[in-house]
Structures are given as structure tokens and as C-alpha cells.
Amino acid sequence: MTVNAVVFDFGGVLFDWSPEYLYRELIPDPLERARFLSEVCSPAWNIRQDAGRPLLEATELLVAEHPSQAELIRAFYGRWPQMLRGPLPGGVDLLRRLHAAEVPLFGLTNWSSETYPHAERSADFLHMFRDILVSGEVGIAKPDPAIYQLMHARIGARLPGIAPQELLFIDDNAANVAAATALGWQAVHHASAGATEAALRAAGLRF
Known part of the structure; x- marks a missing residue:
């Protein structure tokens, strides 16, 4: 055809575009960084925002699930331009x-x-x-x-x-x-x- x-x-x-560009600075250990980007700020979580979920709502819901990692989670969209x-x-x-x-x-x-x-x-x-x-x-x-x-x-x-x-x-x-x-x-x-x-x-x- x-x-x-x-x-x-x-x-x-x-x-x-890659979250690695930002999180190499925030999480120097590669194994811990991989865990965070696969289990916390994961592709499945990120695609919900690609499908229209507001960034603030997504961020605060994830912070509520992982309060000890609040700063790292808020960096995902707060410092998003560093990924591009x-x-x-x-x-x-x-x-x-x-x-x-x-x-x-x-x-x-x-x-x-x-x-x-x-x-x-x-x-x-x-x-x-x-x-x-x-x-x-x-x-x-x-x-x-x-x-x-x-x-x-x-x-x-x-x-x-x-x-x-x-x-x-x-x-x-x-x-x-x-x-x-x-x-x-x-x-x-x-x-x-x-x-x-x-x-x-x-x-x-x-x-």
C-alpha cells in the first residue's frame, strides 16, 4: 500500500527527553535511581498525566503514597525542563x-x-x-x-x-x-x- x-x-x-537527566543529579546511586523511576515516578504514573491528569493532582497523590520521598517526587514536574x-x-x-x-x-x-x-x-x-x-x-x-x-x-x-x-x-x-x-x-x-x-x-x- x-x-x-x-x-x-x-x-x-x-x-x-529522559528523567535520567534530572535524577542522575538527585539520586546518584544507579540502582536506587532505577528503583525510584520504575516504582515511584514510574512510566505508568507518568502516562496518566500524558492522558490528561493534572500535574499537581498527580504529584500530591504520589506524595501521599510515598511521603518520605516527597522532595524527589515534586522535582519530577517542578524541574521537568531539565529532562528535556x-x-x-x-x-x-x-x-x-x-x-x-x-x-x-x-x-x-x-x-x-x-x-x-x-x-x-x-x-x-x-x-x-x-x-x-x-x-x-x-x-x-x-x-x-x-x-x-x-x-x-x-x-x-x-x-x-x-x-x-x-x-x-x-x-x-x-x-x-x-x-x-x-x-x-x-x-x-x-x-x-x-x-x-x-x-x-x-x-x-x-x-
């Missing part, structure tokens, strides 16, 4: 070349609506997207099928009649890629810019 639009994930593909290192050159270069080749581009990102403005301030390429769906703004996060269906509908408003099979999705999270392919999308599990470029060319894109 021909690819008629490319949908980019943001974190890990276009933006260099800015654009990833390889992914952004792919984006720019696809844009120059006039490939329709869209963004689908798991991101809290309260922290997303930091991304907008750190990037000069977001204008290349015809539409960007931010999970925190709609209250649904990947890999929920509903967010892909909403993205398809929004793309269809700009490219009438486009089928799911004509969309190619790029994401660094295997579960998110699997959710897209289950709905008929083409998808690339992003591990490196070089490998993703090869996959895009194999799908028939010329850029």
Missing part, C-alpha cells in the same frame, strides 16, 4: 527532508498538555506538521486505539478519503507501534535515524 502520510511520535524520535534536552538531530533531519519532499506530516505524541509548551519553545520544526495531536489535550494516550482513530479522523479532515493503510507511523515504543499496526497502519519501530530512513525508503517514500 502506498504511503500518503507519515505520523511522527515526538519523544525519543524528535525530542531527547531538545531536538534529536537524526529524527529532525528525516522530518525536514520529508517536508522538503512535500510528504504530508502529522504528529501524535504522548505529552502532558501542561509540559508540552516546553517542546514548542525548544523546537523550530513543529510548523512542518499539518496537525499535531497531543494526548494530554484530548485525554487519551497511546497505545489506546481511540487515539489512533482520532488521529486518523483528523488526518482525514485534511486528506479526505485516506485509509489507515496509507499512514506510516514512527514511534520508539514497541507497544505503540503494535497498536498502530493492529488498526491497519504501516509502522516503524524507531531505534535509529538510519534504520528508520531505510524503512521509509523500503515503504516507497522518496525524499
Whole structure:
């Protein structure tokens, strides 16, 4: 099936974001840091905010569960900008070349609506997207099928009649890629810019 639009994930593909950047300073011991980021300020906790839960509510609920680690928990969003290192050159270069080749581009990102403005301030390429769906703004996060269906509908408003099979999705999270392919999308599990470029060319894109 021909690819008629490319949908980019943001974190890990276009933006260099990691809690490690902050917590290496706050928790020097790597084992303790790994425990904290997997069991306290965990990915499962963070994705609730990506799906629209207010940051203050999320923080105080977690502090109530782990009062002895209140300072570390409050740092997660209180010092959140220190987790965002800015654009990833390889992914952004792919984006720019696809844009120059006039490939329709869209963004689908798991991101809290309260922290997303930091991304907008750190990037000069977001204008290349015809539409960007931010999970925190709609209250649904990947890999929920509903967010892909909403993205398809929004793309269809700009490219009438486009089928799911004509969309190619790029994401660094295997579960998110699997959710897209289950709905008929083409998808690339992003591990490196070089490998993703090869996959895009194999799908028939010329850029």
C-alpha cells in the first residue's frame, strides 16, 4: 500500500527527553535511581498525566503514597525542563527532508498538555506538521486505539478519503507501534535515524 502520510511520535524520535537527566543529579546511586523511576515516578504514573491528569493532582497523590520521598517526587514536574534536552538531530533531519519532499506530516505524541509548551519553545520544526495531536489535550494516550482513530479522523479532515493503510507511523515504543499496526497502519519501530530512513525508503517514500 502506498504511503500518503507519515505520523511522527515526538519523544525519543524528535525530542531527547529522559528523567535520567534530572535524577542522575538527585539520586546518584544507579540502582536506587532505577528503583525510584520504575516504582515511584514510574512510566505508568507518568502516562496518566500524558492522558490528561493534572500535574499537581498527580504529584500530591504520589506524595501521599510515598511521603518520605516527597522532595524527589515534586522535582519530577517542578524541574521537568531539565529532562528535556531538545531536538534529536537524526529524527529532525528525516522530518525536514520529508517536508522538503512535500510528504504530508502529522504528529501524535504522548505529552502532558501542561509540559508540552516546553517542546514548542525548544523546537523550530513543529510548523512542518499539518496537525499535531497531543494526548494530554484530548485525554487519551497511546497505545489506546481511540487515539489512533482520532488521529486518523483528523488526518482525514485534511486528506479526505485516506485509509489507515496509507499512514506510516514512527514511534520508539514497541507497544505503540503494535497498536498502530493492529488498526491497519504501516509502522516503524524507531531505534535509529538510519534504520528508520531505510524503512521509509523500503515503504516507497522518496525524499
